[in-house]
Amino acid sequence: GETYSRNPVTVENSETAEDNSGTETVDNNTDNTDPTETENANTDTSNDGDETYSRNPNPDTPDNSDTAEDNSGTETVDNNTDNTDPTETENANTDTSNDGDETYSRNPNPDTPDNSDTVNNGGSNPTDSGDNSNVANGNSNTPESSGQDTTAANNGNGTPSETPQQQASNQEESSTSSETDNVSDRVDQLEAAFTQEFQTYLQQQFVTKQLNLQDITERTRDIEQVTGLKTAVIYVSFVPQPMNSEANACQAESAPAMDRRFGYTPSASSNCSPEDNQQLELVLITADGEAIQRRVPNAIRAKVLAETQKFQRTLSDRRNLGSTNYLDSAQQLYQWLIEPLADDLEARQIQGLMFAMDSGLRSLPIAALHDGDNFLIENYSVNLIPSFSLMQARNPDIRLRPVLAMGASKFLDLQELPYVPLELATITEYLWKGKAFLNETFTFQNLQEQISQNEFGIIHLATHAEFKPGNPENSYIQLWNRKLRLNELKELGLSDSAIDLLVLSACRTALGNQEAELGFAGSALQAGVDSTLATLWYVSDEGALGVTTEFYRQLSQVPIKSEALRRAQLAMIRGEVSIANGQLNYGDKSITLPPEMAELAKTKNLNFSHPYYWAPFTLIGNPQ
Structure with missing residues (x-):
């Protein structure tokens, strides 16, 4: 048998962690960087008892989805243009869970139209056919058959030609097929680009088959069956804008200069590159086979990355504990990255989100995005994947192994x-x-x-x-x-x-x-x-x-890693994990700290509800 006893709690010279934030220059080329030591938390938000894993997001969450412009062209994402100086920030682990009977209905803003134009991924500028949400199923808008003769005509063989209604129906089927092909091609591009980027960086070939839209749909369905959670994949990337777009003019502000502790430096020039003006694109894939493509107006790479860096800098600075100065960035990023898909997520009662992100966004503490009422993690379990082709597919019950x-x-x-x-x-x-x-x-x-x-x-x-x-x-x-x-x-x-x-x-x-x-x-x-x-x-x-x-x-209690993390993060948000009176408190349990730790904790009654403590915890890979 294995003995698990040790004497791990006797630690000499254990000192309280100083707050070094903002005081030291980060040297990214040495290993002697002093991390800011911040208070440790244990989030315990569990759904004890019958574990159905279903949740319902806050119905008060507004739906302020940005309308998506129709920008043509599906060019391969350039993932090699974001060489922002690194921020060195402190380490965290996010685990939040939503317990209770929460409804998945949101209260969308009725004044916010769904104006996401169809996206042409064929490489040419699409005609502006109004505000048509590009959904890769049978729900795409039907083009009008104007100018058609309403009487039956004969073809060259003397047989009756299709009626205008039949022609319109065929046009609709053709349009739907074209849109499905376009979004499928886009998924192929993203999978290829993201997969190759990781394999090149890690200098290793990880996959022999690149997954396509059908493969991803089937794998997502498998995850739903195992976890019991309605799950979706969201690709977040940047694509070139059409040449005739007003936004194509170089108008984005470069990422602001940051203090040296976070590794940011002022931009060398105020001129932005073509990559800076690439437009934000979201692709949503669900287990029911739908693929939805949205381009977000006024959300170009330079603006999104600058806001991301501001958000990272604000959240990771311990001096901001007790402040909500992160909310402006949290809500702006939510409006760009989540809100355009909010109605789609609600309609499908999605509970878990897997994000495949473009460069510059892979270190975004996405759990802390905020819709104005709740953090994203309060409505969804979230995890990051390099690409779907690179995600493992094993389904063991992790509770069975030590x-x-x-x-x-x-x-x-x-x-x-x-x-x-x-x-x-x-x-x-x-x-x-x-x-x-x-x-x-x-x-x-x-x-x-x-x-x-x-x-x-x-x-x-x-x-x-x-x-x-x-x-x-x-x-x-x-x-x-x-x-x-x-x-x-x-x-x-x-x-x-x-x-x-x-x-x-x-x-x-x-x-x-x-x-x-x-x-x-x-x-x-x-x-x-x-x-x-x-x-x-x-x-x-x-x-x-x-x-x-x-x-x-x-x-x-719930052998789903993304959901266990979510519940832990929710426990922290709700103040259910804390250090007080010489004890670590989590849920309905507590652990008495060793004498030397208890002495340190006397001056630190710590509540870990601020996202500084829970937002950096990120699950990478399979959510199961």
Whole structure:
């Protein structure tokens, strides 16, 4: 039998985490960056009892969908143009869940018309045929058959020709078929572009078959059957605008200069490039076979990325705790990225969203987008996928396999993580069957041996991890005595094991940097696991303890990773996870902190409801 007892809670020189935000220059080329240590949280929002996994979003959520312009041409997305300087931000893990009987009906604004024109993906400018939502099913608008003779005519064989009604019907079928082909072609383009981008960056061929629209529909249907959650895929990308568009004039403001802590620098020129003026496009795919394409007016790359960077900068700065100054960006990004599809999501009662994002958006804390009433995570479980072709398709019950929990609390050249011993002990002694190894036993050799000799389902690493600009070898996970580079993950043999989830509870990525984003979103691929749960920026040590504790508690009840994360995040939003009176409180449970931790906590009665604590937690890969 395996003994899970350790003495992980005795930590020398455990100090309260200082708030270093805004005070140090981030050096993206060294490994000695001091993370801001922010308070750790454990979100516990669980749906105890009968778990039907169905939810109903807040009916008060307004539907302020932007109308989508008709912009022709489906050119391949250029994913190599976003080389924004990286932001180094603190790491977090988002897990929110919506409990209770919430209706999926929204209260859309009746004054907001659905003016999304049909998008021509054939490469030529489409005629402006009014406000026709481009849905790849039988509901596309029928072109008028003006100028048709209303009497029956004979064809060359003397047989009656089609009546005008038949001609109109055939035109409608032809139009629908053309639109279906167009959106199908667009999905093919996105899958090819995103898949190749990750494979090129990670220097590895991951797939032998690129999935098409039908494949993605079937896989989405499979996910629904396993999880019980109505699920949709949303591709978010930028496409060139037609040459005759007024917006084609260079009018976008470049991303603003940021303080040096986040790695941003002023733009070299006020002139924007053609890529800056590319228009935002959304493609929605559901399990019922529908594919919906929207182009969002006035949402061009430069504006969207600038707002994204502002949002990231505001949320990841610990000095903004207690403030709601992130809401303007959260609501603007919601209006661009979600609102144009809000009616479609409501009509289909969608509960889970899988996002495949263009470069510059893969480190967006999308769970914290806000519709004016609620965060996105309050209405949907969310996860990020590199591309659908790169997503694993295994469906194990993760509750049947133990966890391997490893970590370090002290480092030679990095800031201490004093709560890591308690984090490992809590997971393996109270929440999940498994083994834990701390500090000196957290080595590459031991990690390899444990993986090869045991049937673990989860690898939990509580240590510093960095997704940095440049090649994959620049990004790493800190072991006790060395750095495990991102390109070395495959040497662990995770792809040959039963491991389904890799958890990195104290990592961060250079926000907005294309290469760092590829490393972050590609971490599950490189490790050879179905999913990775990682954080975009460092939350405090206490915050990571809170989130991960609640995540495992939820996962033991609902074995759907995206939903367990959602419930944990909701628990944090609702204040159900906290540190007070020397105890970690989560749900209806509490854990008494060790004496040295309790002494630190006396001056910190921590509530983790601010999105700083829960928004950076991101599930990458399979939501199941």
